[in-house]
Amino acid sequence: MAEVRLMKGNEVIAEAAIRCGCDGYFGYPITPQSEVMETLMIRKPWEETGMVVLQAESEVASINMVYGGASCGKKVMTSSSSPGVSLMQEGITYLAGAEIPALVVNVVRGGPGLGTIQPAQSDYYQTCKGGGHGDYRLIVLAPASVQEMNDFVDLSFELAFKYRNPAMILSDGVIGQMMEKVTLSPYKARWTDEEIEEISGSWATTGKKANRSKNVSTSLELDSDKQEEFNLHLGRKYKAMEENEVRYEKISCDDAEYMFVAYGSSARICQKAIEICRERGIKAGLLRPITLYPFPTKQIKEMVPQLKGVLSVELSMGQMVDDVRLAVNGAIPVEHYGHVGGIIHSPEEIADALETLIIKA
Amino acid sequence: MTEELKDIQKEENIVYKKSSLLTDNVMHYCPGCTHGVVHKLVAEVIEEMGIQGDTIGVSPVGCSVLAYNYIDIDWQEAAHGRAPALATAVSRLHPEKYVFTYQGDGDLASIGCAEIMHACNRGENIVVIFINNAIYGMTGGQMAPTTMIGQVTATTPYGRDVKLNGYNMKITELIAQLPGTCYVTRESAHTPASVRKTKKAIRKAFENAGQNKGTSFVEVVGTCSSGWKLTPEKANEWMVDNSFKEYPLGTMKDE
Ligand SMILES: Cc1ncc(C[n+]2csc(CCOP(=O)(O)OP(=O)(O)O)c2C)c(N)n1
Numbered sequence A: 001m002a003e004v005r006l007m008k009g010n011e012v013i014a015e016a017a018i019r020c021g022c023d024g025y026f027g028y029p030i031t032p033q034s035e036v037m038e039t040l041m042i043r044k045p046w047e048e049t050g051m052v053v054l055q056a057e058s059e060v061a062s063i064n065m066v067y068g069g070a071s072c073g074k075k076v077m078t079s080s081s082s083p084g085v086s087l088m089q090e091g092i093t094y095l096a097g098a099e100i101p102a103l104v105v106n107v108v109r110g111g112p113g114l115g116t117i118q119p120a121q122s123d124y125y126q127t128c129k130g131g132g133h134g135d136y137r138l139i140v141l142a143p144a145s146v147q148e149m150n151d152f153v154d155l156s157f158e159l160a161f162k163y164r165n166p167a168m169i170l171s172d173g174v175i176g177q178m179m180e181k182v183t184l185s186p187y188k189a190r191w192t193d194e195e196i197e198e199i200s201g202s203w204a205t206t207g208k209k210a211n212r213s214k215n216v217s218t219s220l221e222l223d224s225d226k227q228e229e230f231n232l233h234l235g236r237k238y239k240a241m242e243e244n245e246v247r248y249e250k251i252s253c254d255d256a257e258y259m260f261v262a263y264g265s266s267a268r269i270c271q272k273a274i275e276i277c278r279e280r281g282i283k284a285g286l287l288r289p290i291t292l293y294p295f296p297t298k299q300i301k302e303m304v305p306q307l308k309g310v311l312s313v314e315l316s317m318g319q320m321v322d323d324v325r326l327a328v329n330g331a332i333p334v335e336h337y338g339h340v341g342g343i344i345h346s347p348e349e350i351a352d353a354l355e356t357l358i359i360k361a
Numbered sequence B: 001m002t003e004e005l006k007d008i009q010k011e012e013n014i015v016y017k018k019s020s021l022l023t024d025n026v027m028h029y030c031p032g033c034t035h036g037v038v039h040k041l042v043a044e045v046i047e048e049m050g051i052q053g054d055t056i057g058v059s060p061v062g063c064s065v066l067a068y069n070y071i072d073i074d075w076q077e078a079a080h081g082r083a084p085a086l087a088t089a090v091s092r093l094h095p096e097k098y099v100f101t102y103q104g105d106g107d108l109a110s111i112g113c114a115e116i117m118h119a120c121n122r123g124e125n126i127v128v129i130f131i132n133n134a135i136y137g138m139t140g141g142q143m144a145p146t147t148m149i150g151q152v153t154a155t156t157p158y159g160r161d162v163k164l165n166g167y168n169m170k171i172t173e174l175i176a177q178l179p180g181t182c183y184v185t186r187e188s189a190h191t192p193a194s195v196r197k198t199k200k201a202i203r204k205a206f207e208n209a210g211q212n213k214g215t216s217f218v219e220v221v222g223t224c225s226s227g228w229k230l231t232p233e234k235a236n237e238w239m240v241d242n243s244f245k246e247y248p249l250g251t252m253k254d255e
Helices: A009-019 A035-043 A059-070 A082-087 A089-098 A124-128 A146-163 A173-177 A193-200 A224-244 A264-279 A297-306 A321-328 A347-359 B003-008 B034-049 B063-069 B083-093 B105-111 B113-122 B171-176 B192-210 B232-246
Strands: A003-008 A024-027 A052-055 A076-080 A103-108 A139-141 A167-172 A179-184 A248-251 A258-261 A284-289 A291-293 A309-313 A334-337 B055-059 B074-077 B098-104 B127-132 B181-188 B215-221 B250-254
Touching: A003 A009, A009 A035, A009 A076, A009 A103, A009 A146, A009 A173, A009 A179, A024 A035, A024 A059, A024 B083, A035 A052, A052 B083, A059 A076, A059 A082, A059 A089, A059 B083, A059 B113, A076 A082, A082 A089, A082 A103, A103 A146, A103 A173, A124 A167, A124 A291, A139 A146, A146 A167, A146 A173, A146 A179, A146 A224, A167 A173, A167 A264, A173 A264, A248 A264, A258 A264, A258 A347, A264 A284, A264 A309, A264 A347, A284 A297, A297 A321, A309 A321, A309 A347, A321 A334, A334 A347, B034 B063, B034 B098, B034 B127, B034 B192, B055 B063, B055 B083, B063 B074, B063 B098, B083 B098, B083 B113, B098 B105, B098 B192, B105 B113, B105 B127, B105 B171, B113 B127, B113 B171, B113 B215, B127 B192, B171 B181, B171 B215, B171 B250, B181 B192, B192 B215, B215 B232
Parallel strands: A024 A052, A024 A076, A076 A103, A103 A167, A139 A167, A258 A284, A258 A309, A309 A334, B055 B074, B055 B098, B098 B127, B127 B215, B181 B215
Antiparallel strands: A003 A179, A139 A291, A248 A284, B181 B250
8 A cells, every 4th residue: 555644855865865775875965955865864665675775075076976877877965955956966967977867965055155054046057058068968857745745765776777867856955855645656676786787787897797897987089079079968968858758747738828937935925826727717827847958948939939028937037038038939928937035936926027027018 | 020039939948929919900009108007018918817708897997998999808998087986986896896997197196186185095996007297298298196296298398386376296105195095106117127126016916806805905106208308218227217216116015
């Protein structure tokens, strides 16, 4: 029978990691996500599944522990919040450059700098447009509920291994801290050495066997021709992700004349804003990107003929709105609305913003 | 090959043979560089212990970034300074494997100072091979934390000046004080005798790892002819006269 519990989003990340057969977690405390490691330390998964948990000396160390562990073909992850994830960017681009699957969870707080410990969605640029150096992409999943915090851990590992690419769960302080009902996933066993050999034997650094040439986890290529070929290879991989992995949800879109685009906590608030709009006689709907990369560009574009305007709602000064504008490509008005600094917009404010920024403008 | 030569090259006559773990790739190291010698020793030890299939090396950013091209084992190429973090995870996830880092002095004592200190302090069951050539070789001979007072480098063109650059760091002495380390030694590789001694130290370090004893740390004081702008022979002399005074050879800890 399914196990249903009332849990915090951050606690669920830990629980889901244990249950999906994660081999290792390496992290460093930072608000508002410290409950992830705290929960793991209370649960002691090393006694139960053999999962390794280690508090590192910094986020720089934790992401590089992830790089080392994941280079062995193991399911390895870390979690942090914005300032910590900034420190991880070098390690993240190394993971992408060495084509190592791994999971990073960012429970976003407001910035720039030390900023606030309150929720924000202001790391969209960092996550989806680079963050680290070089031409690379992360697979980015944006949970809008505690249930999705649970579900996306396993899904992230699945996608990361499918494409040999690091994945990020881009959450925020609201989803990380709130308690909701969650149906926990059934336990999956950790991969055996034989399974790792079968899944990742062509690249995992597990010790050179006599029957194969050495495996090297590296992102270095001094020959420009080869580096270009490698970049083109990555490009083909990202194209395949864009074709196959776009995930999104549409709410009240069938008859919508106006559409919100929002992810994570903002998407939850937009659902209530839709009700308010409809009480006011405005036919509003919501398109919620679940994958921020690959972005549901095509799905937004397809909505354009029936719409009069789009409001992108994000706890930021307007980051995702760039991608919404690219999708709409000037056909109809697109505006951004959002509180920043840790303040969360109310459904009424969002409904009002649709009227003032789009309908009456 | 003449019959005569074939006769001489019989197995029982062989006194020296290249380790089968050293690949045929042409090494990019400059003449006189210490890296090549230490690579050979690492390869020989792994081969002699029969642990090729159970060893994972972590190479640094520095001249030895391409170590993975020369020794035929599985490798991970770390970001600058982070090798001990990678090795930590590999060793924790694979406690039965032999895991070692191979790092230069800029990599280990400057940018990666935090990672090496914490890995050694946690007593990670890893081997650290630390090549101290008192300079940043890879990037063209700039000052390293180990560059000695008065030593001329590309970024200390008038010699290292304490007021401007602070003191040189004797990181191995600090490492020896950390409770997680079981074996800390400083060796060199400039004479046949010192090469043999360094090989023994590396062997001991790997054996310690096999016995789960904690962190074993082998520093090799070396030369950088190109960075120091000296011939290999003169570089060795300079090292004996200068480096050995600041970095005296010997075992600091063996538990
Ligand atoms: C983050 C980062 N900073 C700087 C560099 C440039 N860099 C490459 S090697 C190196 C110094 C290496 O010196 P050392 O560790 O002493 O090794 P050696 O080359 O002397 O063997 C530097 C600064 C880099 N690759 N990455």
